[in-house]
Amino acid sequence: MTRSLYLSNVRLADGQFVSVSSVDGRIEAIGAHVTAPPGAHLEDGGGALLLPGFVEGHTHIDKSNWGRPWYRNEVGPLLTDRISNEREWRKTSGHDAAAQSLALSRAFVQMGTTRLRTHVDIDTDARLRHLEGVLATRQTMHDVLEMQIVAFPQSGMLVRPGTVELLGSALTEGADVLGALDPALIDGDPVASLDATFALADRHGKPIDIHLHEPGEIGAFTLRLLLDRAETMGMQGRVVVSHGFCLGALPERERDALLDRIAHRRVALLTSAPPSRTVPPLKLCRKKGITMFGGNDGIRDTWSPYGVPDMLERAMLIGMRYDLRRDDDLMIAFDCVSEAAARGCGFADYGLRAGARADLVLVDAASVAHAVVARPVRKLVVSNGRIVARDGALA
Incomplete structure (x- = not known):
């Protein structure tokens, strides 16, 4: 009919x-x-x-507490503190990735989001349990919410033997994108970590979306290695670097050289525009032809109490972080959660x-x-x- x-x-x-x-x-x-x-x-x-x-370019619907009782956050200040705390809490609290991802997906749709990329934790404790929950949500919402799922090694990849195999299984079971996380600071070996990531993506024919929180020169070193592999493996236009905090902290000459390489390899950048971290330069990236788009990151989870599934609010926060005040500049902020996000994630039509x-x-x-x-x-x-x-x- x-x-x-x-x-x-x-x-x-x-x-x-x-x-x-x-x-x-x-x-x-x-x-x-x-x-x-x-x-x-x-x-x-x-x-x-x-x-x-609207397009949500980076979130974690599997781990949200949206609609649940308030979570009292007493976690330590380190990235590893947050990772360990979350893994243990999800294991002991009865947190249900299927129920929570469905509740948050419905809230996204209610506020105008129709395309969404979500990262889903894959680790040796939960194995594919969280993925199975989000796959069920994707099936339930498939007619009104187009969802891409990133198989994400939140606890690290090489540091937890067996994770590479689980990521491969996740890609076989329905994940669309291979995730990665801080190859130097989490895995401790950026060369081996990136080699394993690109080999796995190549074997399954999947794009890559890497969380790169690494600061300054460490992040720049990892990013150079990543760009080398993107070119060697023929993955131009199939890699997203999420966060990329190092790009907001490097000396101008070094930063611009890296941005030129990013543009040449058609690597896209994702920002949640956090007020507490350095961020890639939005207008300069656009001037160089780099696709840079926006996302919420986590929403009401054990990492942070902040966030709502409203991409107009995320566009406003991007505008505030980048001092976008003119009406034409605010159009850039909206582009980050619409056209640019669709392009960066590869959402067609x-x-x-x-x-x-x-x-x-x-x-x-x-x-x-x-x-x-x-x-x-x-x-x-x-x-x-x-x-x-x-x-x-x-x-």
């Missing part, structure tokens, strides 16, 4: 009033003189601003154009900049041609 939707009286970012028709989950036409398909469900947008569905997947968000805002700053209630959310939320509530 054909599923059709006709959305009239909505505004594009340039102020033009248009209508949108979609058939079977795809935008059929968008413009001032579009007519309704036969039998379409009709919706009057009331002059609201039309945005594309994205945007407000004929042929794209019909993922649409309506908000009462004067402009995109206004929407980012005010984060208004989502008047309407359409995912894959279906109305999934109305006036801030799931439909």
Whole structure:
């Protein structure tokens, strides 16, 4: 049975009033003189601003406490403290990755996110248990939330024998991307760690998304090794470096040389724009042709009490971190959670154009900049041609 939707009286970012028709989950036409398909469900947008569905480029839905009682955070200050604390807590608390990932996924959809990349912990304690929970959530939400799953060795890879094999099993079972974590500071051997990561990705034909928290010269050293392997293995355009804190702390000349190499190898960068860490230079990256996009990272988990599944809020935080004040600059912040995020993650058929997947968000805002700053209630959310939320509530 054909599923059709006709959305009239909505505004594009340039102020033009248009209508949108979609058939079977795809935008059929968008413009001032579009007519309704036969039998379409009709919706009057009331002059609201039309945005594309939002893209969450980096989160951890398997470990969230969203909707659960408050978690009292008394963890130590080191990265290894947080890793060990989380692994033990998940093992002893009864935390359910299936239930929590489903609750958070629904909240994302309610607030306008229609594409999402999530990292899922794979380790020798939990093995594939968390992955199985998130795979169940992906199946449940598949018609309204396009999800990529990253098999992520949160506790390290080489330091926990058997993890490489588990990561391979995760990729076979349905993970889309191979994750990695701080090859020097966690695995203790960046050469061997990156060799194992790229070999595994090559064997399974999967892209890579690496958490790189390593600071300064250590991070730069790891990044150079990674870029060498991306070129040698022919993985240009198939690698994301998440966080990349070192790129915000290097001397200008060294930083710019690394950015040129990143651009040449078409490596994308992900930032959550944390206020407490150095961050890659957003405008300079864009000027050099590097795809840089945004994500929440963890949301209400044992690592941090912060975060909400609202990509307009994340765009606002990106704007604040990078001192984006002009309306045109705030368009950059929104791009980080829309077009750039879709491009960086490799989500196809994205945007407000004929042929794209019909993922649409309506908000009462004067402009995109206004929407980012005010984060208004989502008047309407359409995912894959279906109305999934109305006036801030799931439909």
